[in-house]
Amino acid sequence: MKICGVTLASDAQRLVDLGVDALGANFWPQSKRYLEPAEAGFLRELSGKILRVGVFVNAGSDLPRRLVEEGIIDVIQLHGDETPEDARVFLDAGIPFLKAIGVRGVNDLAAAHDFGAKAILLDAHAPGVYGGTGQTIDWDLARRFIEENATLPLILAGGITPENVVEAIAAVRPAALDVASGAEIRPGVKDFGKVEALLVACRSGSNEGS
Numbered sequence: 001m002k003i004c005g006v007t008l009a010s011d012a013q014r015l016v017d018l019g020v021d022a023l024g025a026n027f028w029p030q031s032k033r034y035l036e037p038a039e040a041g042f043l044r045e046l047s048g049k050i051l052r053v054g055v056f057v058n059a060g061s062d063l064p065r066r067l068v069e070e071g072i073i074d075v076i077q078l079h080g081d082e083t084p085e086d087a088r089v090f091l092d093a094g095i096p097f098l099k100a101i102g103v104r105g106v107n108d109l110a111a112a113h114d115f116g117a118k119a120i121l122l123d124a125h126a127p128g129v130y131g132g133t134g135q136t137i138d139w140d141l142a143r144r145f146i147e148e149n150a151t152l153p154l155i156l157a158g159g160i161t162p163e164n165v166v167e168a169i170a171a172v173r174p175a176a177l178d179v180a181s182g183a184e185i186r187p188g189v190k191d192f193g194k195v196e197a198l199l200v201a202c203r204s205g206s207n208e209g210s
């Protein structure tokens with residue numbers, strides 16, 4: 001499970017202590033969960049303890065690459081309108097990346113394989129906002145994507161909460177889950193009651209990989 005939108009060093013450390021697989025730090029300045037790169041140094045100390053994912057929206061390659069090279073993040077999450085051509089620079093450099101797709105229907109998934117991403121993250125379609133909306137996606141569509149694309153891991157995002165997580169796992173059986181608003185007190189501040197409830201659901205055996 002990836003908990004996204006971390007802005008506080010204390011929250012990041014608590015996610016490590018709870019054994020959460022991955023955290024997301026959002027480097028898109030318009031996000032309610034924006035983390036200034038200059039304030040992200042605390043992530044460096046978590047190297048090897050949790051997978052650190054940097055979220056970017058149409059950011060080009062300089063900042064994402066720099067944060068990887070500086071040991072602040074491990075993986076890049078492209079969460080904007082990036083094309084497979086935009087992603088090529090990361091593929092060529094051997095930098096692992098995820099591609100998020102805001103999904104309205106099956107047509108949005110047609111290019112999923114073209115990115116060369118480590119995994120595809122399916123999220124709610126949110127023009128201008130891009131992510132962190134708390135809106136769920138069509139889980140049947142996500143399940144069908146998995147059945148038809150067995151080699152490409154799918155991360156389910158969009159409106160996952162402690163209340164619907166069991167149903168989401170059962171319906172989609174994703175490789176992993178990604179949660180922002182469903183695990184916070186307010187944008188950028190995590191709610192550890194919710195994080196723990198999500199973890200219990202993920203570890204209950206209904207989906208070992210989430």
Ligand SMILES: O=C(O)c1ccccc1NCC(=O)[C@H](O)[C@H](O)COP(=O)(O)O
Pocket residue numbers: 004005024026028031032033055057079123129130131132133134135157158159160178179180181182
């Ligand atoms: O969280 C944001 O503010 C955000 C803004 C722009 C692009 C991506 C963003 N979040 C990335 C994530 O991976 C979120 O976890 C994902 O969108 C799901 O969010 P939520 O529906 O709130 O769980």
